[in-house]
Amino acid sequence: MTPFLPPETLALTFAALMAVSILAYVVLDGYDLGVGLLLQATPEEAERDRMVASIGPFWDANETWLVLGVGLLLVAFPVAHGMVLTALYMPVALMLCGLILRGVAFEFRAKAGTPLDKRRWDWAFAGGSALAALTQGWMLGRYVLGFEQGLAPMLFATLAAFGVAAAYAFIGACWLIWRTEGALQVRAVAWARDVLWVVAAGIVAVSVATPLASARIFARWFEMPNLLLLAPLPAATFGLILGLRSLLRHMPLPDDKLRHVPFWGAVGLFCLSFAGLTWSFFPYIVPERLTLFQAASAPESLSIILVGAAFVLPVILGYTVLAWCIFGGKARDLRYD
Amino acid sequence: MDPVLLARIQFAANISFHILFPTVTIALGWVLLFFKLRFNATRDERWMEAYRFWVKIFALSFALGVVSGITMSFQFGTNWPGFMERVGNIAGPLLAYEVLTAFFLEATFLGIMLFGFRRVPGWLHTIATVLVAFGTTMSAFWILVLNSWMHTPVGFEMRDGIVHATDWWAIVFSPSMPYRLAHMLIASGLTVAFLLAGMSAWRWLRGDRGPAVAVALRTGVIMAAILAPTQLVVGDLHGLNTLEHQPAKIAAMEGNWQTRGNVPLVLFGIPDERARENRFEIAIPSGASLILKHSPSGVVPGLDQFEGLHPPVKPVFYAFRVMVGTGMAMVALALLGAGYLWRRGTLPTVLLRGFVLMTFSGWLATLAGWYVTEIGRQPWLVTGVLTTAQAAGPVPAASIGTTLAMYLTLYALLLSAYVATLYRLAAKGRISEAVPGNAPIPQTA
Numbered sequence: 064m065t066p067f068l069p070p071e072t073l074a075l076t077f078a079a080l081m082a083v084s085i086l087a088y089v090v091l092d093g094y095d096l097g098v099g100l101l102l103q104a105t106p107e108e109a110e111r112d113r114m115v116a117s118i119g120p121f122w123d124a125n126e127t128w129l130v131l132g133v134g135l136l137l138v139a140f141p142v143a144h145g146m147v148l149t150a151l152y153m154p155v156a157l158m159l160c161g162l163i164l165r166g167v168a169f170e171f172r173a174k175a176g177t178p179l180d181k182r183r184w185d186w187a188f189a190g191g192s193a194l195a196a197l198t199q200g201w202m203l204g205r206y207v208l209g210f211e212q213g214l215a216p217m218l219f220a221t222l223a224a225f226g227v228a229a230a231y232a233f234i235g236a237c238w239l240i241w242r243t244e245g246a247l248q249v250r251a252v253a254w255a256r257d258v259l260w261v262v263a264a265g266i267v268a269v270s271v272a273t274p275l276a277s278a279r280i281f282a283r284w285f286e287m288p289n290l291l292l293l294a295p296l297p298a299a300t301f302g303l304i305l306g307l308r309s310l311l312r313h314m315p316l317p318d319d320k321l322r323h324v325p326f327w328g329a330v331g332l333f334c335l336s337f338a339g340l341t342w343s344f345f346p347y348i349v350p351e352r353l354t355l356f357q358a359a360s361a362p363e364s365l366s367i368i369l370v371g372a373a374f375v376l377p378v379i380l381g382y383t384v385l386a387w388c389i390f391g392g393k394a395r396d397l398r399y400d
Numbered sequence: 401m402d403p404v405l406l407a408r409i410q411f412a413a414n415i416s417f418h419i420l421f422p423t424v425t426i427a428l429g430w431v432l433l434f435f436k437l438r439f440n441a442t443r444d445e446r447w448m449e450a451y452r453f454w455v456k457i458f459a460l461s462f463a464l465g466v467v468s469g470i471t472m473s474f475q476f477g478t479n480w481p482g483f484m485e486r487v488g489n490i491a492g493p494l495l496a497y498e499v500l501t502a503f504f505l506e507a508t509f510l511g512i513m514l515f516g517f518r519r520v521p522g523w524l525h526t527i528a529t530v531l532v533a534f535g536t537t538m539s540a541f542w543i544l545v546l547n548s549w550m551h552t553p554v555g556f557e558m559r560d561g562i563v564h565a566t567d568w569w570a571i572v573f574s575p576s577m578p579y580r581l582a583h584m585l586i587a588s589g590l591t592v593a594f595l596l597a598g599m600s601a602w603r604w605l606r607g608d609r610g611p612a613v614a615v616a617l618r619t620g621v622i623m624a625a626i627l628a629p630t631q632l633v634v635g636d637l638h639g640l641n642t643l644e645h646q647p648a649k650i651a652a653m654e655g656n657w658q659t660r661g662n663v664p665l666v667l668f669g670i671p672d673e674r675a676r677e678n679r680f681e682i683a684i685p686s687g688a689s690l691i692l693k694h695s696p697s698g699v700v701p702g703l704d705q706f707e708g709l710h711p712p713v714k715p716v717f718y719a720f721r722v723m724v725g726t727g728m729a730m731v732a733l734a735l736l737g738a739g740y741l742w743r744r745g746t747l748p749t750v751l752l753r754g755f756v757l758m759t760f761s762g763w764l765a766t767l768a769g770w771y772v773t774e775i776g777r778q779p780w781l782v783t784g785v786l787t788t789a790q791a792a793g794p795v796p797a798a799s800i801g802t803t804l805a806m807y808l809t810l811y812a813l814l815l816s817a818y819v820a821t822l823y824r825l826a827a828k829g830r831i832s833e834a835v836p837g838n839a840p841i842p843q844t845a
Contacts, residue, residue, distance in 0.1 A: 119511070119514075119515060120511030120512070120514070120515045120516070121511060123462075123463075123466055123507040123508075123510055123511065124504060124507040124508040124510075124511065126466070126470065126507075127499070127503045127504050127507045129470065130469075130470055130473050130499055130503060131499050131500075131503075131504075133473055133474060133477075134473060134495055134496055134499050135496070137473075137476060137477055137484055137488070137492065137495070138488065138492030138493065138495065138496050139492070141481075141484040141485055141488040141492070142485065144477045144481075144484065145477060145481035145484065145485065145793070148474065148477040148478045148481075149477075149478065149481065149793055149794060149795060152478055152795050152799055152803075153799060153802075153803070155474055155478060156478075156803040156806065156807075159470065159471045159474060160806060160807070160810055162467055162470060163467040163468065163470075163471065163810060163814070164810075166463050166466060166467035167463050167464055167467060167814055167817075169463060170459055170460040170463045170464075171460070171817055171821060174456065174460065174821050174824070174825060176824050360488055360489055360492060361489045361562075361564055363489070363564065363565060364488075364489040364490070364492055364493050364564075364565060367493050367565075367568065368492070368493045368496045368497075371493075371496065371497055371500055371501070372496070372500060375500040375501060375504075376500070379500070379504045379505075379508075382504075382505075382508050382509070383504075383508055385508075386508050386509075386511055386512060389512060389516055389519055389520055390511065390515070390516075390519070
C-alpha cells in the first residue's frame with residue numbers, strides 16, 4: 064500500500080495509538096487487578112463472589128488492551144520491542160504467569176468442586192493479580208531509569224512495583240465503591256482511603272526520581288517557560304488527591320450519591336501521571352537510547368494497519384460502551400444462565 | 401543446552417498448550433449457536449440445557465485460550481526478535497488485524513454471551529453468540545494467514561535484508577492458506593465433535609440420560625460422521641499442495657530417502673538419519689507414488705534432493721503417523737456410530753465406550769498435525785527467507801530454562817485442572833434410576 068502520510072506523522076500517530084492503548088490498559092485492567100489484589104482482604108466468601116462478579120464481564124476485554132499495546136509496539140516499533148522485551152525478559156515471564164493464574168482462576172473458582180478448592184483458586188486469583196501488578200510496576204521502574212543496572216535503580220524499581228500495585232488497589236477499591244453496596248462498599252471505602260497515601264507517595268517518588276536521573280528530563284520540566292506552563296499538571300494531581308481524600312472520608316453518602324466519582328477521580332490520577340511520564344520521555348521510546356522516529360517500521364506496513372484501525376477502533380469503542388451499559392449499575396451475582 | 405533449542409522448546413510448549421483451547425472454542429462457538437438457534441426455533445428446553453452445560457466448558461476453554469494467547473504475543477518478541485526485525489512488515493499488520501478484528505470482538509461479546517442471558521433481549525444474546533463464534537473464527541483466519549505465508553511466502557521483495565510487502569492480496573491468499581485454513585477449521589470441528597460425543601457418552605454410561613445429554617451426543621456423532629471423511633479429503637489436498645511447495649516436508653513425512661518412481665507407502669518403520677534409510681520398514685509397494693502422483697511409477701522427490709536443508713525426519717515421520725492413525729480411527733468410529741444411530745436410533749455400549757476413549761482424540765490429531773507441519777518447515781522459520789536460528793534472540797540459556805520450567809509447571813497444573821473440571825461438571829448431571837441397558841437415544845426435534 065502506498066503511504067498516505069509522511070513517515071514522521073505515521074510514527075507519531077502510532078506512538079499516540081500505543082500510548083492510548085497502554086493508558087486504557089492500566090486504567091481498565093488496573094481496576095481488575097486491583098479488585099484481585101483486594102480479594103483476600105475480606106473474610107466473607109459472599110463478598111469475594113461479588114467482587115469477582117463485578118469484573119467478570121469485563122476482564123477479558125480489558126486485558127485485550129495489553130495485547131493491542133504490545134502488539135503496536137511489536138508492529139510499529141519492532142527494534143524497540145526487541146530491546147525492551149529482552150531487557151525485561153524475566154519480569155515479563157513472571158507477569159505472564161500472574162496474568163495466566165488470574166485469568167483462569169475466574170473460571171476455575173466458579174466451577175470449583177469443594178470449598179477448599181475454591182479457596183485455592185481465590186489465592187491463585189489474588190496471587191496472580193499481585194504478581195502481575197508488582198511486575199508491571201517493576202518494569203515501569205526499570206524503564207523510567209533506562210534499564211540501568213545497580214542497587215539504586217533496583218531499589219527504585221521495587222518502589223515503583225509497590226507504587227503501581229497500590230495505584231491498582233486504589234482504582235480497584237474505587238470500582239467496588241461504584242459497583243457494590245452494603246458492607247462490602249463500606250469496606251471498599253476504607254481500602255481506598257488507606258491506600259491513597261501509598262499512591263500519593265508513589266507519584267511523588269517517581270516525579271522526583273525521573274528528573275534527578277536525567278538532565279534532559281530535568282531541563283524539560285524546570286526551565287522557563289516550561290516550569291510555568293507545566294505547573295497545572297502537578298497542581299491538578301495534588302488537588303485531585305486532596306479532593307479524593309476528603310470525599311472518601313464521608314462516603315458512602317446518603318442515597319449512594321457520587322458513588323462513581325472516586326473511580327473517575329482515580330482515572331484522572333492515572334491520566335495525569337501518564338501525561339507526566341509522556342512529557343518526560345517524548346520522543347524517546349527506549350529512554351535515552353532510541354527515539355520513536357528511529358524505531359518506526361516501514362511506512363507501507365504502518366499505513367495498512369492505520370486504515371484498518373481507523374475503521375475498526377470506533378466499532379470497538381462502540382461495543383465496549385454497549386457492554387458497559389449492559390453491565391452497568393451495581394454488580395449482581397454472575398449467572399451463566 | 402543450546403539457547404536456540406531451548407527457545408524452540410519453550411515456544412513449542414507454549415503454542416502446544418495454547419492450541420488445545422482455540423481448537424475447542426472455534427467450533428464450540430458455532431455448536432453453541434446451533435443449540436441456541438434450535439431452541440429459538442423449537443422452544444424445546446433440552447437445547448437450552450445443552451447450551452447451558454456446554455457454554456460453561458466454552459467459557460473455561462476460552463479463558464485458558466486467552467491467557468496462553470497473551471503469552472504467545474509476548475514470546476514473539478522475547479524468543480524470536482529476529483522474526484519481527486526481518487519479516488515484521490508482513491507479520492505485523494496480520495497480527496494487528498487479528499487483534500483489531502477478532503480479539504476485541506470476541507472478548508467483549510463473550511461477557512454478554514456468558515453473563516447477559518438475563519440482562520439483554522433474546523435476539524441480542526443470539527447476536528452476541530454469533531459474534532463470539534465469528535470472532536474466534538476470524539482469529540483463526542488471521543493466524544493461519546500468517547502461518548501459511550511463513551510456509552509459502554509470496555507477495556514481497558527484499559530490501560537491505562528486510563522483507564517489504566508488495567502485494568497484500570497475494571500475502572493473505574498465499575498458496576497454502578486455503579488448504580491449511582480448511583484443514584484446521586475441520587480439525588477444530590472434529591475435536592469438538594468427539595468432545596461432545598465423548599463427554600455425553602460418558603454421562604450416558606453413568607446413567608445420566610436426560611434429553612440434553614442425548615441431543616449433545618447425537619450432535620457430536622453426526623458432526624463427526626460428516627467431518628471425519630471430509631477431513632480425509634481435505635488433508636489429502638493439503639498434502640498435494642505441500643508436495644508442490646514444500647517437497648522436503650513431504651519426503652520427511654513419507655520417510656522417502658531417494659528421488660525415484662514406484663515409491664512405496666511406508667506404513668511403519670524407524671527412520672535412520674545416519675544411514676539415510678528406514679529400518680524395519682512395512683510398506684505398500686508404489687503406494688506413495690499412487691497417492692502423491694496418481695500413478696504407480698510417478699517420481700516423487702526424496703530427501704536426497706535436500707541434504708542439509710531438510711527437517712529432522714524422525715519427529716515429522718512419527719507425528720504424521722499419529723495424526724493419520726488417529727484420523728482413521730475417528731472416521732471408523734464416527735461412521736459406525738452414525739450408522740447405528742440411523743438404523744437403530746441407539747448406540748451399543750461398546751461404541752459408547754469407544755467415544756469415551758476418543759474424547760480427546762481431536763487434541764492428539766491436531767497437535768500431531770501441527771508438529772508435522774511446523775517441524776516439517778525446519779530449518780526455515782519463513783521458507784527460503786529466514787532460518788529459525790537467525791531469528792533467535794540474545795537471551796541466555798539459563799533464563800530461558802528457568803522460565804521454561806515455570807511455564808511447564810503452570811501448564812501441567814492447568815491442564816489437569818481443566819480436564820478434572822470438565823469431568824466434574826459432567827458428573828453433576830442427575831442419574832435416573834432403573835436405567836435400561838440399551839435405551840434408544842431420543843430423536844431430536
